[in-house]
Amino acid sequence: MNQKPKTLRDKILISLFFSFLLIGCIDPVEPEFDFQEGLIYVEGFVSTSTGSSFVSVYESVTEFGVYQNMFLEGANVTFRNAETDVVVNLIEQEGTYVPPAEFAAEVGETWELHVSLDDGRQFQSLSERISAPVAISSLSATYNPELFFSEAEEDFVPGHAVSISFDDPASEANYYYWRFRSYEPIIDCEICYSGLLRNGACQPTTNGPQYFTYGCEIGCFQIRYNENVQIFADDFVNGTSVNNLHVANVPLYTKENVVVEIQQFSLSPAAHKYFRALKDILDNNGGFNAPPPAALIGNMFNPNDSEEYVLGRFTAAASSVETVFIDRSGISDQQLERVILGNYEPYGEVPDPQTVTAPCNETRFTTGITPQGWIE
Numbered sequence: 001m002n003q004k005p006k007t008l009r010d011k012i013l014i015s016l017f018f019s020f021l022l023i024g025c026i027d028p029v030e031p032e033f034d035f036q037e038g039l040i041y042v043e044g045f046v047s048t049s050t051g052s053s054f055v056s057v058y059e060s061v062t063e064f065g066v067y068q069n070m071f072l073e074g075a076n077v078t079f080r081n082a083e084t085d086v087v088v089n090l091i092e093q094e095g096t097y098v099p100p101a102e103f104a105a106e107v108g109e110t111w112e113l114h115v116s117l118d119d120g121r122q123f124q125s126l127s128e129r130i131s132a133p134v135a136i137s138s139l140s141a142t143y144n145p146e147l148f149f150s151e152a153e154e155d156f157v158p159g160h161a162v163s164i165s166f167d168d169p170a171s172e173a174n175y176y177y178w179r180f181r182s183y184e185p186i187i188d189c190e191i192c193y194s195g196l197l198r199n200g201a202c203q204p205t206t207n208g209p210q211y212f213t214y215g216c217e218i219g220c221f222q223i224r225y226n227e228n229v230q231i232f233a234d235d236f237v238n239g240t241s242v243n244n245l246h247v248a249n250v251p252l253y254t255k256e257n258v259v260v261e262i263q264q265f266s267l268s269p270a271a272h273k274y275f276r277a278l279k280d281i282l283d284n285n286g287g288f289n290a291p292p293p294a295a296l297i298g299n300m301f302n303p304n305d306s307e308e309y310v311l312g313r314f315t316a317a318a319s320s321v322e323t324v325f326i327d328r329s330g331i332s333d334q335q336l337e338r339v340i341l342g343n344y345e346p347y348g349e350v351p352d353p354q355t356v357t358a359p360c361n362e363t364r365f366t367t368g369i370t371p372q373g374w375i376e
Contacts, residue, residue, distance in 0.1 A: 037062055041069065042123060042300050044113040044314040046079055048130065049263055049321050050104045052179070053079070054364075055090055055097040056312075057115055071095045076116040082127045083110050094364055101362070105316065107132050113300070113314040125314035126299040133266045133318035134174060137165040140244065141260065141326050145333050147249055158333040159251040160326055162260055163244040170239025175272035177265040177317070178230040178247040181223055183371040184256045188342065189216040190358035196345065197355045208350075213342045218368045220360030224253070229279035231272060250326070253337045258326045259371045265317040274298050274313045323373030 037060055044055040055077050058069045077090040077097040090097040105111060113125040140163050146156035168174055192202035193211045230247045250260055267275065277296055298313025344356050360368040 036060060040072075040121075040123065040308075040310050040312075042113070042115060042310060042312040042314070044125065044312075046105050046111045046113075046128075046130075046314075046316040047263070047265070048105050048107060048133070048318045050102060051181075052263060052319065053099050053103060053105070055113060055115070055314075056095070057097065057117075072117060074118040078114045080112050080114055081109060082112050096364065098364065105130055105318075107318050109316075111316040121302065122304055123300055123302055123310055125301075128268060128271070128299070128314065128316035130316050130318050131266050131268065133320045134166055134169060134176070134264065136262065136264050136320045136322040137167060137241075139164055139260075139262055139322050139324040141250070141324050143331065147251065150251075153336065157251050157336060158331070159249055160260075161246055162248040162250060162262060162324060164247045164262060164264065165241070165243045165245070166264065166320075167241050168234045168237055168239060173238070173269070174234045175267040175269060176232040176234075177267050177272070177275055178226075178232075179263045179265070180226045180248045180250070181261045181263075182225075182250055183221040183223055183259045183261070183367075183374070184254055186220050186222045186256075186366070187215060188213040188340070188358075189220055189360050189366070190214040191340065196350060197358060198353075200359075209343060211340075211343060212345055213340065214358035215342070215344070215356060216360045216368075217357045218360050219370065221367050221369075221371060223365050223367060229275055229282055231267075231275050231279060233272060252328070252331065252333060252335050254335050255328050255331055257328055257375075259323050259373045260326060261321060261323045261371065261373075263319045263321050265319045267315070267317055270299070271313070271315045271317065274315075323371065325373050325375050327375075 147159040300310040
């Protein structure tokens with residue numbers, strides 16, 4: 001797998017000034033900084049929902065004068081149950097590390113993260129206990145032709161705003177964090193530019209059309225994820241009903257119908273502080289692709305080197321999950337993604353074996369499993 005760099009803005013890191021609390025607790029801080037090479041950024045999440053747990057490990061580098069956040073391949077990444085000593089091994093997949101597909105934690109469990117890089121450096125997190133989730137009452141989606149301003153598009157983009165309703169418990173302070181996954185059907189599972197699909201890979205050719213498309217062997221869905229941080233504290237609504245709170249933007253990437261799965265997480269106070277600081281940074285710098293590594297110290301550390309600063313955080317949280325189906329058939333606005341017309345291998349004009357379909361691979365970004373809430 002190739003490393004996947006992410007460009008950083010010129011604003012990020014040359015001098016760090018960190019402050020710590022003394023009694024074993026690491027609070028997020030927001031130092032003033034410019035770019036600095038060699039910083040490790042770890043973002044990990046253990047969830048009670050299958051398919052929601054992951055770990056990302058990056059290092060800040062400069063290549064050809066460009067600031068980048070480089071995914072670190074070949075790491076040994078594990079979740080450890082601090083009470084039972086059960087260890088879950090994660091595998092490398094498309095620029096992240098994920099546990100087995102069936103993995104889901106349970107409320108009341110305590111988990112921690114361990115990362116060993118191929119250069120011998122080790123990192124781990126403090127332990128986090130999973131609190132009970134708060135149920136979602138309902139979801140709704142409203143179309144807006146000017147959903148939000150996109151720096152990439154240099155204009156307002158169309159899409160759906162998803163809102164949530166829930167009953168906030170009165171017994172304690174509650175901190176919420178929302179993520180979403182959207183599922184859109186796709187027609188072609190592979191596109192080969194200047195080549196042909198053979199033995200599961202695009203093989204280059206010296207002549208022929210610009211590209212060939214390969215239809216999915218089975219029904220297949222593209223999975224997208226949220227691009228910002230949505231959090232909420234019940235400081236002013238404790239014990240009341242929260243109605244129609246905007247928690248997600250779903251841009252009109254295509255005009256295919258879509259299922260949006262909202263995950264409502266119950267955070268610890270420390271996790272909420274971290275995500276609140278992260279949200280401030282992302283909102284001021286244009287989304288996830290703007291400033292990683294985030295200017296935050298969470299609960300990650302190097303057990304062998306107390307002087308090394310580790311950016312990012314490991315979070316263990318329970319979630320409530322609900323879906324909303326969005327019919328986009330009547331939308332007249334132009335979709336954001338370019339439409340690629342089907343161009344299939346012509347019979348008798350290409351080397352055997354002629355290929356017209358490709359498998360729907362089970363990854364973080366595609367699935368052949370029909371999502372809950374899908375309507376034919």
